[in-house]
Amino acid sequence: MAITITPKKLKGSVDVPPSKSMAHRAIICASLARGKSVIRHIEYSKDIEATISAMKALGTMIFQYDDYLEIDGTTTFIRNMCDIDCHESGSTLRFMIPISIVCEANVHFIGQGRLGKRPLDVYYKIFDEQNIGYLYQEDVLDLYIKGQLKAGEFEIPGNVSSQFISGLLFALPLLDDDSKIVISSPLESKGYIDLTLQMLEQYGVHIENHNYQELVIPGGQTYQPCDYDVEADFSQAAFYLVAGALGNDVVLKGLNLSSQQGDKEAIDILERMGCQLMLQDDGYHMYPGHLKATTIDGSQCPDIIPVIALACALSEGVTRIENVGRLRIKECDRLSATVEVINQLGGKAKEEADAMVIEGVKTLRGGQVSSYNDHRMAMMEAIASTVCQEKVEIDDKDCVQKSYPCFWEHFTMLGGVYDEFNVGD
Incomplete structure (x- = not known):
């Protein structure tokens, strides 16, 4: 029209x-917590619907109301094989890739629009290093991943999307061993990393931030259920x-x-x-x-x-x-x-x-x-x-x-x- x-x-x-950036992060953290959380001040944009759908695909129980969500992450990761449709949401795609393979899994990511043209080379490098299987098409989001993310040291350039760093920050605390993210060049979109760190703290997960040059992630952490109001x-x-x-x-x-x-x-x-x-x-x-x-x-x-x-x-x-x-x-x-x-x-x-x-x-x-x-x-x-x-x-x-x-x-x-x-x- x-x-x-x-x-x-x-x-x-x-x-x-409400902030789309904060809503994405709150929905993910609540979905990774074993228990019930309420996320208030939600607007159901297509990007937020994509993240809700993605977490449901992993088994999270999410109940949608006019302007709030009730989320129970007790059943998250109950499915080890699923399809995740990211629609056109780059945040959903880059956040969900590492989260989806916290446990051994076989995951298929699809999307629309230009999403398939947005680079994922940072993750492909990690997959190669960790012997995680993957198959994709050029310029179309049709990505298959089979394997499990392992703890370790991850070198990420700072001049690519901060979404890669945030995605790893969500996933790595759930692994048994400690990890470290090393930022190999000056970090752009630093504010988005701050939002991720703020939301992780809100849900009981602690990250050591060494001046945005290294992020140390203790393993074996547990997300805690938490009610949250999304700011403007x-x-x-x-x-x-x-x-x-x-x-x-x-x-x-x-x-x-x-x-x-x-x-x-x-x-x-x-x-x-x-x-x-x-x-x-x-x-x-x-x-x-x-x-x-x-x-x-x-x-x-x-x-x-x-x-x-x-x-x-x-x-x-x-x-x-x-x-x-x-x-x-x-x-x-x-x-x-x-x-x-x-x-x-x-x-x-x-x-x-x-x-x-x-x-x-x-x-x-x-x-x-x-x-x-x-x-x-x-x-x-x-x-x-x-x-x-x-x-x-x-x-x-x-x-x-x-x-x-x-x-x-x-x-x-x-x-x-x-x-x-x-x-x-």
């Missing part, structure tokens, strides 16, 4: 949806923070400014550009200022870069966003797609191998753009429409189901106006 958005400023307050998501809040920076009047409810989420950096970036976050009676509001260009290191917060780039497109001067090569292996090539969309809307941007350079303009024109079947691109384009002179047409509105199913409902609640139509009509 495509949509045409009429340019209109947003006004009102919005409950920021700074990845999603970033869309409304940028909306505020561009002159929309949106109040964000539920933000925890003490959060360890790496995407909280959106606040710092926008304040460096001239905006100011202020606390109102019912939440936080990003007040606009005279936006000025800056230099941005995107290595620790890749998910917010498309919408941050939108703010840069309307700032004075030339912004350089560096260390964002990993955007190329997301749901789409987000580096190329972000540059293309900014230019199609009337901005001035160009891409480099690992960076984008954006020359600020005073206004955006609008026009026809693609979502690239990428939730974060579609939501960025919706926020862009609020500062365009002409209507913005997006070819697919439903891709937001991946992370933020209520996005269009919230968009219209805030005053956004759009018309739907079937592509080809």
Whole structure:
């Protein structure tokens, strides 16, 4: 379903949806605990549904209610042969691979979209070293694994996805012997490792963090059941923070400014550009200022870069966003797609191998753009429409189901106006 958005400023307050990153981790930890846990403040995005389904495939008892889960991990690992459908969730895939072979198992992973193109070489190297059998197809997620993960020392480069490290951190404490993860190059997305370590502690699992260069994992640990409330998501809040920076009047409810989420950096970036976050009676509001260009290191917060780039497109001067090569292996090539969309809307941007350079303009024109079947691109384009002179047409509105199913409902609640139509009509 495509949509045409009429340019209109947003006004009102919005409950920021729960953190997808924290929900993934809480569901996994609760599922690895022998006993009952309750996870509150859940939104059933496609990615979260994928992780729930994956843990059920291993035998976990999970009962779903409107906005909370009851999880009993007593029966987890009861199945030694299963199929796990990760849909399009990279987190689910990379977290679940080591978890699925904590015990001797025969597991088949499948998925959709570009998930099969996202590299798994880190795990294949471990499989080769530990004589774990595996079979896969190029560019399609159709992965068979047979064997059992063994404790030991794992050397992982820091400039690949932190999801590999998190996946091992979930699994290795359950093995009998101690393990160590050695980070062989500077660690990117450090905030996501912090979230994993925080959640492990929440569920009674202890990891020694030696300055993010070595992670020592004592074996023989037991996850403890725990009730947990998922905090608001700074990845999603970033869309409304940028909306505020561009002159929309949106109040964000539920933000925890003490959060360890790496995407909280959106606040710092926008304040460096001239905006100011202020606390109102019912939440936080990003007040606009005279936006000025800056230099941005995107290595620790890749998910917010498309919408941050939108703010840069309307700032004075030339912004350089560096260390964002990993955007190329997301749901789409987000580096190329972000540059293309900014230019199609009337901005001035160009891409480099690992960076984008954006020359600020005073206004955006609008026009026809693609979502690239990428939730974060579609939501960025919706926020862009609020500062365009002409209507913005997006070819697919439903891709937001991946992370933020209520996005269009919230968009219209805030005053956004759009018309739907079937592509080809």
